[in-house]
Amino acid sequence: MTGPRIDLNADLGESFGSWTLGDDDALLEVITSANVACGFHAGDPTVLRRTCARAAERGVVIGAQVGYRDLAGFGRRFIDVEPHDLTNDVLYQLGALEAFARVAGTQVRYVKPHGALYNAIVHHEAQAEAVAEAVRRYDPTLPVLGLPGSVWLAVAEGAGLTPVPEAFADRAYTPEGTLVLRREPDAVLHDPDDVAGRTVRIATRDEVVAADGSLVAVRAASVCVHGDSPGAVAMATAVRRGLEEAGVRVLPFVGGEAG
Template identity: 70%
Template sequence: MASIDLNSDLGESFGAWQLGDDEAMLVLVTSANVACGFHAGDPTTLLGTCRSAAQRAVRIGAQVGYRDLAGFGRRFIDIAPADLTADVIYQIGGLDALAQTVGSAVGYVKPHGALYNAIVHHRGQARAVVAAVVAYDPTLPVLGLPGSVFLAEAEAAGLRTVAEAFADRGYTPTGELVPRGLPGAVLSDPESVAARVLRMVEHAEIEAVDGTVLTAPAESVCVHGDSPSAVAMATAIRARLDLAGVRVEPFV
């Protein structure tokens, strides 16, 4: 029987500003990419998200990113590798401390936003992120885009790599994510997204914005928690996978 991990970006509210419905998403996903305070999230929010995830036996991942609250971590920063390594260690450690106080712990690392996209090709920053994970805990898996230099560097360093696909993001013909702001970058129709995910799981295929069919083997599929229709999409995905007999469970 086929299986897939379903992950979502959570813990992204900040102070009085609420973003997404974490409680509803935690009922549907099996892994939570929890913000670490650099691109989003404040300590109280992060602690609450970790507590809710732990109560539902949802795996907690550290979603590390650039220090860019104003830009939500979606702007590239030309940061020195040594500084990036230190920033990532700091983020993993902070979230791990919060998670441990509620009986859980950080179980994997996933870069966020502009950092995620940069290290598809930016080898220097990819190596910096890998160095941080190795320094903090070399048993932690890392999530990334198939074919990225990040996953290549992580594998070379002995880290467990997890190939990820995106339920609600458009793909270019070369297998990268369509930049936000361009046509087809963000998808929002629950039923079409659910059908897309089932195709990913059953056939390891995804259709790019120009109709090109890409090979997309993935162990985890992401539904962005800040999308207006995030809960509806995740609900439709779970229903479609359940109907097809696909197990939704954390990656091993």
């Protein structure tokens, strides 16, 4: 079958102890790839095992969402960690999630940095190289998600990894194609119909309307909907419905033809 296709991913496994964040079970009915927390920015062993098991049951591809060691800040604070230490932190997280994926009868299929680490390595070459080194040493066949045009994806490709450009359904963009900082007004979008329309535009026209009204080229193989946003399930459902109604096939960017 020809025509546009795109993966739909969301951040899962971010609950911790008695604190629940997001509706992972409902999102697993909608998305095709799950960015599962690895315990550094969110998630605990019981949460990670349950998330991997339920993703495997639904045929959703599991990816490792690696981040800074920052539970208190939910991984959204930049940490000036030494590259060697960052490499080891990422390796630690990959190994932890892989154990739970294996117990669930599957495996980690890709890597996506989280939060402040994701944003830092758009430009921070040393940290980008540290993350790439961890993935290369762990399993160089694992694709890595990142912002199109980022230092991170360029470094990953240079390290022999497979870069996968990603867009964000519910985040505002700057005219330069980066994400508007969360502390800025209207950085996160909340209207399901608006977000669905933006996602269809990304999937079919490779462009998004920036915060200033300009058009920004965005070529993406995967689109993220945030699982911790208010109304996340309704938004993800609207996005998937909008894509399918526009004739876009919603399929994982790794593994088979089911989604």
